[in-house]
Amino acid sequence: MKYSSGFKIWHWLNAIIILGLLGTVFLRKTFLSYRENAEILLQKLAEIGVTVTLEQAKVLAKAIREPMWEWHIYLGYALAFLVIYRIVLYFQGAAKKEKFATLSLHKKGVESLYYILYASLFFMSITGLVMEFHELLGISKELSHDIKELHELVFNVILVFVPLHIAGVIIAENREDKGIISELLHCEKKE
Ligand code: HEM
Numbered sequence: 001m002k003y004s005s006g007f008k009i010w011h012w013l014n015a016i017i018i019l020g021l022l023g024t025v026f027l028r029k030t031f032l033s034y035r036e037n038a039e040i041l042l043q044k045l046a047e048i049g050v051t052v053t054l055e056q057a058k059v060l061a062k063a064i065r066e067p068m069w070e071w072h073i074y075l076g077y078a079l080a081f082l083v084i085y086r087i088v089l090y091f092q093g094a095a096k097k098e099k100f101a102t103l104s105l106h107k108k109g110v111e112s113l114y115y116i117l118y119a120s121l122f123f124m125s126i127t128g129l130v131m132e133f134h135e136l137l138g139i140s141k142e143l144s145h146d147i148k149e150l151h152e153l154v155f156n157v158i159l160v161f162v163p164l165h166i167a168g169v170i171i172a173e174n175r176e177d178k179g180i181i182s183e184l185l186h187c188e189k190k191e
């Protein structure tokens, strides 16, 4: 299997951006969780003699989360561009692959996982952009909220793929497919 330089750049940018997107989700659900931070704010403000309601504390906690979450949107735009770029690369034949039918059962499984990931990335980009531009698109808040539930559901596919993929290529590197990782890292020297 041989990859073009464009494909290699695509892979590593894609890897960085997806890890970044997962990072923003991690922060949103842990250190910058507005529910937990609202409780902290409520308690700490009370200690210095300021009483606020839980609703007010939630507004503050969401304001603290906001600048971090903007990165989800920036990285999201970058992902949407990379998805388009991957379609261009497909038509350029940037990854020379063996015919699916001739692959071993294991390799068929690996390839299928990539197809599931590509479909998921496409779905995440569309739903993410639709949520971000719901007002412009004339989509109600309720529908945008339902789309968010689907976006969050498919997020799990990506969450499972990433560690499985990284562990998989490391195992392959150490067993039957020596050089599989360096092949994706090296730039071809022009003669
Ligand atoms: C950071 C550690 C990573 C390493 C060492 C790595 C390594 C590799 C290698 C060696 C391949 C070729 C495997 C093969 O021939 O079947 C590959 C393919 C691929 N990787 Fe990664 N990867 C990493 C992270 C990621 C991440 C975070 C993503 C995105 C979720 C990703 C998405 C993909 C995709 C979609 C392919 C298949 C490309 C294709 O054949 O169409 N990789 N990776």
Ligand code: HEM
Residues within 6 Å of the ligand: 018, 021, 022, 025, 028, 029, 072, 073, 074, 075, 076, 077, 079, 080, 121, 124, 125, 126, 127, 128, 129, 131, 132, 148, 151, 152, 155, 158
């Ligand atoms: C691999 C790609 C992505 C992953 C794993 C991902 C993950 C998530 C998750 C888990 C949530 C729900 C957060 C929560 O409510 O706790 C979310 C929300 C959201 N995502 Fe993504 N996302 C991805 C791509 C995108 C893209 C491409 C965009 C488009 C710019 C985007 C825009 C949004 C928006 C607007 C929300 C709603 C935030 C809110 O309700 O305040 N996401 N994302």
